[in-house]
Amino acid sequence: MTDDYIDSDAPAIRVRGLRNSFGEQVVHDNLDLDVGRGEIIGVVGGSGTGKSVLMRAILGLRPPQAGTIEVLGVDALSDRAREAGLIERNTGVLYQNGALFSSLSVAENVSVPLKEHYPELPEDMIHDLAMLKIRMSGLGEDAGAKLPSQLSGGMRKRAALARALALDPALLFLDEPTAGLDPIGAAAFDELIKTLQRALGLTVFLITHDLDTLYAICDRVAVLADKRVLVNAPLAEVETFDHPWVQEYFHGPRGRAAQAALAKEA
Numbered sequence: 496m497t498d499d500y501i502d503s504d505a506p507a508i509r510v511r512g513l514r515n516s517f518g519e520q521v522v523h524d525n526l527d528l529d530v531g532r533g534e535i536i537g538v539v540g541g542s543g544t545g546k547s548v549l550m551r552a553i554l555g556l557r558p559p560q561a562g563t564i565e566v567l568g569v570d571a572l573s574d575r576a577r578e579a580g581l582i583e584r585n586t587g588v589l590y591q592n593g594a595l596f597s598s599l600s601v602a603e604n605v606s607v608p609l610k611e612h613y614p615e616l617p618e619d620m621i622h623d624l625a626m627l628k629i630r631m632s633g634l635g636e637d638a639g640a641k642l643p644s645q646l647s648g649g650m651r652k653r654a655a656l657a658r659a660l661a662l663d664p665a666l667l668f669l670d671e672p673t674a675g676l677d678p679i680g681a682a683a684f685d686e687l688i689k690t691l692q693r694a695l696g697l698t699v700f701l702i703t704h705d706l707d708t709l710y711a712i713c714d715r716v717a718v719l720a721d722k723r724v725l726v727n728a729p730l731a732e733v734e735t736f737d738h739p740w741v742q743e744y745f746h747g748p749r750g751r752a753a754q755a756a757l758a759k760e761a
C-alpha cells in the first residue's frame with residue numbers, strides 16, 4: 496500500500512445509490528454494492544446489465560449521475576482522490592481485450608504504469624520489477640522481450656495480468672478474464688488468480704460469464720439485474736435466489752454442467 500490516507504480496515508468497495516445513464520437509457524438505478532477485503536467477488540448478469548459500466552464507475556473513469564463510491568475507504572469521486580491518482584495507484588485492471596500496447600514488448604507494457612507513477616525509479620529497477628510481475632503471472636523470462644502479437648491468447652492474458660499487478664495493487668479488477676480461452680487454459684488462469692489472491696491478499700472484482708470460474712474461485716457472487724445488484728452472497732445462497740435470470744443461469748444446462756464438474760472434483 497502506497498498511500499498513507501488509505502484506510503486498511505475499510506471495505507474494499509462500498510457503493511450506495513448509484514445511478515448511471517446514457518441519455519434516456521438508465522443502466523443503474525439506486526445500486527448498492529459491498530465488497531469485503533480479501534474476497535473474490537464474481538459479478539454476473541445478462542448482457543448489457545452494466546457490469547463494465549459499474550467497473551468503470553468504481554475506477555473513477557466515468558462519473559455517475561448520482562450515488563457514492565468508496566474504494567479502500569476513500570471517496571473515489573472526490574477531487575483529492577482523482578488529483579492524487581489514488582484509485583489508479585491502488586488498483587490493477589485486466590480489460591476484456593487485454594488492451595496491451597501492440598508496439599511495446601511485454602516488459603515495456605508492464606513498465607508503463609511503473610514509469611508513470613514512479614518516474615524517479617532507475618530504468619534497471621523498473622525492468623527487474625516488470626520481469627518479476629511477468630514471472631508471477633506464469634510467463635517465462637523470454638516472454639518479456641516479445642511483442643503481444645507474438646504471444647498466444649492465453650499468454651497475452653497473462654501479460655495483461657502482469658501489467659495489472661505492476662503497482663502491487665490491493666484491488667484487482669478483471670473483466671471477463673477467461674473469455675476466449677479454451678477450458679484447460681481457462682481453468683489454469685482461474686487457478687493463477689486464486690494463487691495470486693491468496694499469496695498477495697488481493698481483493699478481486701471479477702466480471703464473468705464463466706460458471707466454471709464462479710464455482711472454482713469466487714467467495715461471493717453479485718448478480719446485476721433490474722438496474723441494481725439483485726443479490727450479493729455466497730454462491731450456495733445465490734443459486735437458490737428466486738429470480739428468473741438467476742434460475743435460468745444457475746439451473747439451465749450450463750449451470751448444471753458446472754455444478755457436476757465441481758462435484759466430480761470434490
Ligand SMILES: Nc1ncnc2c1ncn2[C@@H]1O[C@H](COP(=O)(O)OP(=O)(O)OP(=O)(O)O)[C@@H](O)[C@H]1O
Nearest residue numbers: 517520522540541542543544545546547548549704
Ligand atoms: N459509452 C457508452 N455510451 C452509450 N451507452 C453505453 C456506453 N457504455 C455502455 N453503454 C450501454 O450501457 C449498457 C451496459 O453496458 P455494459 O458494457 O456495462 O454491459 P455488460 O453488462 O458489461 O455487458 P456484456 O456482458 O455484454 O459485456 C449497455 O446497454 C451499453 O450499450
